[in-house]
Amino acid sequence: MTDRVTVQIDGGVADVRLNRPDKLNALDIAMFEALAETGESLAADPSVRAVVLSGEGRAFCAGLDFANFAAMAGDAGDVDGADSARFRRLARDITAREPGRITNLGQQAVHVWREMPQPVIAAVHGHALGGGLQIALGADIRIVAPDAKLSVLEIRWGLVPDMTGTAALIRLTGEDVAKELTFTGRTVDGEEAVRLGLATRTADAPHAAAVELARDIASKSPDAIRGAKRLLNSAGENDLAEQFLEESRTLGELRGSPNQVEAVRAYFEKRAPAFTDPS
Structure with missing residues (x-):
């Protein structure tokens, strides 16, 4: 560089x-x-x-x-x-x-x-x-x-x-x-x-x-942000069936993950979330 x-x-x-x-x-x-x-x-x-x-x-x-x-x-x-x-x-x-x-x-x-x-x-x-x-x-x-x-x-x-x-x-x-x-x-x-x-x-x-x-x-769940960018980038390239399946796959990966659980807990505990960086 x-x-x-x-x-x-x-x-x-x-x-x-x-x-x-x-x-x-x-x-x-x-x-x-x-x-x-x-x-x-x-x-x-x-x-x-x-x-x-x-x-x-x-x-x-x-x-x-x-x-x-x-x-x-x-x-x-x-x-x-x-x-x-x-x-x-x-x-x-x-x-x-x-x-x-x-x-x-x-x-x-x-x-x-x-x-x-x-x-x-x-x-x-x-x-x-x-x-x-x-x-x-x-x-x-x-x-x-x-x-x-x-x-x-x-x-x-x-x-x-x-x-x-x-x-x-x-x-x-x-x-x-x-x-x-x-x-x-x-x-x-x-x-x-x-x-x-x-x-x-x-x-x-x-x-x-x-x-x-x-x-x-940067204060939001990095896993969800990355998943959202990937889905929005592909929306104009995939047919509807594939795009809808990708939404479901991404949601399945996020649901119950540590950062997703932390997002929910932080919201209800009225505190700033402490997310971990993607591996």
Whole structure:
């Protein structure tokens, strides 16, 4: 992992920040790798019960680093030798998947947040453009500043969303809105993003609001939270019979478990529950 991403864990909440503020947290190979590695590390940490994903400085993420974009187009430009070579390899075979995964590296930098068992809340301020927006769409919940600027920007460069964005846009906004945003690349502010389904709600201080929500989630049974995320993720993929069976399976696993019993006891004893981390 590099210094492209910082992580602080407190009270079961992982505060993850894109850490390239001088470049508005623009995406390069090192950022892709750091995001994927960070997500995979946190997913495997049973003490982490919720994640807040944000950007340092004036923006959440302004999208692809333009120097890397030049490398993708075949001109190494200002990209350092190692990064240029790695980016060129990715560009030459964009269909190559990460080992054992359904994603390439850029897609995994987003998909890791959706597939991890813990809830992820994106706190968006400033710009979330192109790949930066797609990273936010990988979260379970998005809290955005009213004046944030969000755009499916790829059409400006003659490209398409390629970091799992097409699936996320359809799921969140519906087909017609997803197409309008993708075909035009127009910028929407935080208020419109909420109306369209790109964001969950606005807050003047999105990071503080995200941390508050994460702490609330972290106070609930981690087994139930993980089970709920898994079920809600699969609801659009399973047929009804399989989804209903998965609900029953998950309930069967939870019912009578130590954390479920603790939730009931704490409620009736009017105290804060003391849950154990998943094994």
